[in-house]
Amino acid sequence: MAIITRPDGGVYSHSPCADRFSSAQDHPANSVRNATAQKAPVGKPGINVEMAVLDDDGREVKRGELGEIVLRSSHTMQGYYNNPERTHEAFRYGWYHTGDVGFIDSQGYLTVVDRKKDxxxxxxxxxxxxxxxxxxxxxxxxxxxxxxxxxxxxxxxxxxxxxxxxxxxxxxxxxxxxxxxxxxxxxxxxxxxxxxxxxxxxxxxxxxxxxxxxxxxxxxxxxx
The missing domain is CATH 3.30.300.30 (ANL, C-terminal domain)
Known part of the structure; x- marks a missing residue:
């Protein structure tokens, strides 16, 4: 979750992977037959949200391969208040970097695996x-x-x-x-x-x- 401090002292909270994806309840991995799957997909991007998984050099990886989850949307945050360095780090290659590692399967569903730093x-x-x-x-x-x-x-x-x-x-x-x-x-x-x-x-x-x-x-x- 990214926290952006406002000039008035309040904060905006932004959790890309929590609120940018639609429900994955209809995905086959959530069926009884696949209930033993280690990780369940969290879903697909919401309306007007682009999503990709990139390697460390900013290249999009193949379906099923691990990488950092990145997002692009008109309603993604603009940056961190009074912190240009962190803003630059978060918006490399024209994408917002969530700090989460995951993969997109052949049907376009995202699975979050871990935090990149972990x-x-x-x-x-x-x-x-x-x-x-x-x-x-x-x-x-x-x-x-x-x-x-x-x-x-x-x-x-x-x-x-x-x-x-x-x-x-x-x-x-x-x-x-x-x-x-x-x-x-x-x-x-x-x-x-x-x-x-x-x-x-x-x-x-x-x-x-x-x-x-x-x-x-x-x-x-x-x-x-």
Whole structure:
């Protein structure tokens, strides 16, 4: 969500992927036959809204390929108040960059996979942290979790899960790794599990992954 401060001190809120897409209830992926699909499409662009998925160089990717979701519309925000640098960054290549990563399927439906800043690049693969978190949250002993990419000398980033266990419940790193391995592709299985008593959050309850990453980098030594 982009927040634009007004001169009078108020704010405009703008959430491109929440209010720019029509309902996806009629999409086949939402049928009973496909109820086990990992991610359900959020829908198609609304009226007078253009949508595309771009790579890091601003080129549109093929259907089904991951990239950043961008929008263009007469009712998209004009920019960030008194912040030309952030405005320039958000409107590169003539599109509004949402900061969300996703793909458009063959029928034109959009699926949102993760926030771009939370994607993990490991061994040449782009890995969505949210997909791994969704799996871990189905384990009965996991109260909270956050998946990060920590610097690694070989993998560039190593998938790392930070886990808060429920009171009076236990789970080892090996148990959680086996749990993930049974539900995820091998390269998505966390290479390390760190157990914390809590996760740092902001006032709205969102996990502060940048802060958590700084803490965890001191806990892992991949060369050991």
């Amino acid at each position: 994607m993990i690049k490991s061994g040449g693969e782009n890995i969505a942290s949210r997909e791994i978190e969704d799996v871990l949250y189905t384990h009965p002993a996991v109260l909270e979790c956050a998946v990060l990419g920590l610097p690694h000398p070989y993998w560039i980033e190593a998938v790392t899960a930070v886990v808060v266990l429920r009171d009076e419940m236990t789970a080892s790193a090996e148990e959680l790794r086996d749990f993930c391995r049974a539900r995820l592709a091998g390269y998505k299985v966390p290479k390390a599990f760190l157990f914390h008593t809590h996760l740092p959050k902001n006032a709205s309850g969102k996990v502060l992954k940048a802060q958590l990453k700084s803490i965890c980098e001191c806990q892992v030594n991949w060369l050991e």
